[in-house]
Amino acid sequence: MGNLIVGAILAACIFFAVRYLYRQAKKGQCAGCSGCKGGHDCHCGR
Amino acid sequence: MAIKLALAGNPNCGKTTMFNDLTGANQYVGNWPGVTVEKKEGKLRGHKDVVVTDLPGIYSLSPYTLEEVVTRDYIMNEHPSVIMNLVDGSNIERNLYLTTQLTEMGIPVVIALNMMDVVRKNGDRIDTQKLAAALGCEVVETSAVKGEGSKQAADRAVQIAQEGRRTLPKHTFAPVVEEALERIQNLTAELVPAEKARWYAVKLFERDGRVLDQLKLSAETAGKIEEAIAACEKAMDDDSESIITNERYQYVARVVRNCVHKNRTGMTSSDKIDRIVTNRILALPIFAVVMFAIYGIAMGGYSFSIGTMGTDWANDVLFGELVPGAVDAFLGTLGVSGWLYGLIQDGIVAGVGAVLGFVPQMLVLFLLLAILEDVGYMARVAFIMDRIFRKFGLSGKSFIPMLVATGCGVPGIMASRTIEQDRDRKITIMTTGFIPCGAKMPIIGLFAGAVFGNSPWVATSAFFIGIAAVIISGVMLKKFRVFAGEPAPFVMELPAYHAPSPGNVLRATWERGWSFIKRAGTIILLSSIILWFLQGYGVAEGVFQAVEDNNDSLLAVIGNGIAWIFAPLGWVGDMAWKAAVATITGLIAKEEVVNTFGVLYQYAGGADLLEDSHDIWAAIGADFGVMSAYSFMVFNLLCAPCFAAMGAIRREMNNARWTMGAIGYMCLFAYVTSMIVFQLGGLITGEASFGPGTAVAAVLLAGIFYLLFRRGYQGEDIIRMSAVETAEVKA
Numbered sequence: 001m002g003n004l005i006v007g008a009i010l011a012a013c014i015f016f017a018v019r020y021l022y023r024q025a026k027k028g029q030c031a032g033c034s035g036c037k038g039g040h041d042c043h044c045g046r
Numbered sequence: 047m048a049i050k051l052a053l054a055g056n057p058n059c060g061k062t063t064m065f066n067d068l069t070g071a072n073q074y075v076g077n078w079p080g081v082t083v084e085k086k087e088g089k090l091r092g093h094k095d096v097v098v099t100d101l102p103g104i105y106s107l108s109p110y111t112l113e114e115v116v117t118r119d120y121i122m123n124e125h126p127s128v129i130m131n132l133v134d135g136s137n138i139e140r141n142l143y144l145t146t147q148l149t150e151m152g153i154p155v156v157i158a159l160n161m162m163d164v165v166r167k168n169g170d171r172i173d174t175q176k177l178a179a180a181l182g183c184e185v186v187e188t189s190a191v192k193g194e195g196s197k198q199a200a201d202r203a204v205q206i207a208q209e210g211r212r213t214l215p216k217h218t219f220a221p222v223v224e225e226a227l228e229r230i231q232n233l234t235a236e237l238v239p240a241e242k243a244r245w246y247a248v249k250l251f252e253r254d255g256r257v258l259d260q261l262k263l264s265a266e267t268a269g270k271i272e273e274a275i276a277a278c279e280k281a282m283d284d285d286s287e288s289i290i291t292n293e294r295y296q297y298v299a300r301v302v303r304n305c306v307h308k309n310r311t312g313m314t315s316s317d318k319i320d321r322i323v324t325n326r327i328l329a330l331p332i333f334a335v336v337m338f339a340i341y342g343i344a345m346g347g348y349s350f351s352i353g354t355m356g357t358d359w360a361n362d363v364l365f366g367e368l369v370p371g372a373v374d375a376f377l378g379t380l381g382v383s384g385w386l387y388g389l390i391q392d393g394i395v396a397g398v399g400a401v402l403g404f405v406p407q408m409l410v411l412f413l414l415l416a417i418l419e420d421v422g423y424m425a426r427v428a429f430i431m432d433r434i435f436r437k438f439g440l441s442g443k444s445f446i447p448m449l450v451a452t453g454c455g456v457p458g459i460m461a462s463r464t465i466e467q468d469r470d471r472k473i474t475i476m477t478t479g480f481i482p483c484g485a486k487m488p489i490i491g492l493f494a495g496a497v498f499g500n501s502p503w504v505a506t507s508a509f510f511i512g513i514a515a516v517i518i519s520g521v522m523l524k525k526f527r528v529f530a531g532e533p534a535p536f537v538m539e540l541p542a543y544h545a546p547s548p549g550n551v552l553r554a555t556w557e558r559g560w561s562f563i564k565r566a567g568t569i570i571l572l573s574s575i576i577l578w579f580l581q582g583y584g585v586a587e588g589v590f591q592a593v594e595d596n597n598d599s600l601l602a603v604i605g606n607g608i609a610w611i612f613a614p615l616g617w618v619g620d621m622a623w624k625a626a627v628a629t630i631t632g633l634i635a636k637e638e639v640v641n642t643f644g645v646l647y648q649y650a651g652g653a654d655l656l657e658d659s660h661d662i663w664a665a666i667g668a669d670f671g672v673m674s675a676y677s678f679m680v681f682n683l684l685c686a687p688c689f690a691a692m693g694a695i696r697r698e699m700n701n702a703r704w705t706m707g708a709i710g711y712m713c714l715f716a717y718v719t720s721m722i723v724f725q726l727g728g729l730i731t732g733e734a735s736f737g738p739g740t741a742v743a744a745v746l747l748a749g750i751f752y753l754l755f756r757r758g759y760q761g762e763d764i765i766r767m768s769a770v771e772t773a774e775v776k777a
Contacts, residue, residue, distance in 0.1 A: 001380070001381075002377070002379075002380030002381040002382040003380075003382050003383055003386055005380055006377065006380060006382050006386055006390070007386065010389075010390070013571065014571075014572065014575070017567065017568040017569075017571050017572055018572070020564075020568050021568055021569065021572075030454070030456050030690040031564065031565050031568050031569050031635070031690070032560075032561035032562065032563075032564040032565035032568075033456075033561065
């Protein structure tokens with residue numbers, strides 16, 4: 001049971017991490033890029 | 047019908063600040079079609095049918111730079127309803143040059159006289175009514191940084207657009223020039239829109255290539271226009287472009303004399319500071335001291351090194367006791383299996399914790415760099431470096447991408463777009479990666495702590511090794527025909543010094559820090575899981591199973607397969623495969639190097655290491671000597687960047703061969719440098735003995751000196767030789 005709970009949490013973390021990286025890649029941005037919200041010149045987008 | 051409001055003005059006049067103020071979060075950022083210049087559009091707050099376009103910052107509408115071409119093409123082809131021309135009130139003379147060009151384009155212009163807070167603080171006075179009368183357009187006082195006047199200026203611009211009022215330029219040139227312009231206007235009356243006739247006439251007078259291509263004049267018309275221009279050039283004894291430039295500046299000077307009243311003459315506070323900071327002799331030592339201080343506070347081992355204090359707490363307490371303890375209790379309560387426990391504690395917590403442990407140092411570093419940038423010092427650094435770079439055939443313009451790269455290499459590489467000359471741009475792209483980015487700082491922090499006793503010299507030397515690598519590469523590459531040529535001129539506006547804005551500084555710090563944390567929670571998390579598996583499982587006694595010693599693991603097999611490549615760099619013994627694997631994983635993200643070491647040395651040490659993560663550092667310190675550690679650090683600082691940066695290189699080079707060449711060059715340069723560091727430096731520390739490695743390193747060093755000091759490609763030689771040959775033939 002413990003394996004199941006922890007495994008599910010881990011699987012969720014992996015899922016969200018992969019989803020985030022995929023979405024960033026689709027936007028042409030690096031992982032961790034804050035996009036262009038800060039008022040600074042944005043250079044990460046295609 | 048939607049109203050298009052275009053923001054135009056010089057760089058650093060506050061356009062972006064005003065754009066953000068006018069549009070809030072309703073922005074779209076992309077690229078202008080077909081070019082790599084950034085395009086920003088947004089809806090004006092409070093007006094759902096008004097689109098604001100932030101045009102690139104330009105000094106004039108000449109057709110020389112991409113930004114200038116993009117702006118004038120937008121105005122001529124997209125026909126904005128109104129132009130809001132931001133003019134820096136504290137530098138009004140330089141800014142009004144562009145205004146005289148904008149008012150000729152047949153589009154309503156409203157001047158937002160910005161930075162009025164600085165003007166008032168200086169005690170200066172601008173008569174805006176006289177200014178409006180002289181320029182032929184409305185003037186609204188604004189202070190974008192304080193949020194004053196932006197809305198009023200935008201509302202006025204929208205109103206003028208709705209009324210359809212045109213702006214008629216009030217400036218006139220010398221009579222002989224006006225005569226030529228009138229003649230040109232008459233000759234082209236049928237070819238251009240009436241409201242833009244003046245603009246086209248001036249451009250034709252200047253022999254603007256893009257306008258000539260656009261109008262496709264008949265030979266007869268072109269001939270008559272050329273006659274008019276030639277007559278004027280003869281009368282004024284100057285070329286047409288210079289005539290117009292001089293005339294504009296004379297007009298602007300007259301306007302400024304009548305409308306602007308300066309409180310004081312002589313040097314400003316910024317000028318006085320710059321006399322010292324950009325002094326020929328003192329500039330570089332001051333810069334070195336500033337960088338040493340920054341790295342000392344962020345990553346040093348002194349009593350004031352608050353970054354190191356934070357990291358020590360994060361490593362020893364947070365990820366050394368609290369987090370592992372809490373995870374242990376949680377997993378113990380749930381009774382998870384041993385392998386799952388190992389994955390989470392030894393893989394994820396160890397790996398991610400190793401990287402997150404550096405967050406305090408990173409935050410302090412980012413904070414100090416943000417303060418330097420906000421105060422205005424970083425602009426001076428580009429100016430200082432131009433003086434040095436120029437001696438080696440490079441331009442200070444190449445240093446600006448490198449300043450950006452201290453945060454992240456990707457925007458640094460993309461910032462090379464501002465360099466017009468293709469050869470200099472390529473050199474900049476190839477060398478920007480040498481400057482340590484934020485992701486490489488944990489590598490420096492790890493070795494500074496594990497091997498060098500938290501000495502700030504490690505980080506400082508890494509930064510200046512990066513700059514030295516740029517200069518050496520620039521000098522060597524410039525000697526080749528494909529890169530040879532004079533560096534581009536570098537003109538840069540130095541903004542006035544001002545107290546750092548807490549909001550700007552904290553926002554910039556938080557953005558970069560949060561970016562670091564997001565990468566740890568995604569890339570590092572996933573990599574930790576994969577690494578834990580690869581280094582925890584292998585073939586033992588012919589059976590694939592969990593292994594006690596990670597020297598028997600799959601990862602060790604892979605690592606040992608490539609470790610021999612790095613043996614000349616001093617990566618030998620048990621740590622060789624670990625160092626090789628860490629370098630390879632660093633291609634995913636440079637923080638991976640630290641993550642890899644965290645997982646490998648955590649597991650190697652067993653559960654006891656959880657009690658004090660400094661034992662991981664001690665284990666690393668035991669495996670690496672001083673020179674092998676420095677060689678490892680140098681290699682990872684200079685070699686191929688992460689995949690994201692490689693992608694940026696690919697996009698900017700737009701050519702697979704050049705991309706491979708750039709990455710190959712970085713790897714080769716890193717390898718040669720690291721080898722020289724270990725083989726020759728190791729003779730001093732005793733880590734290397736005199737042998738074939740020493741000889742090869744000495745030859746490589748001699749090779750570098752040769753490439754630095756050889757004559758290189760000289761384009762003029764061919765012409766001189768031809769002249770000599772021709773003379774000999776004639777004789």
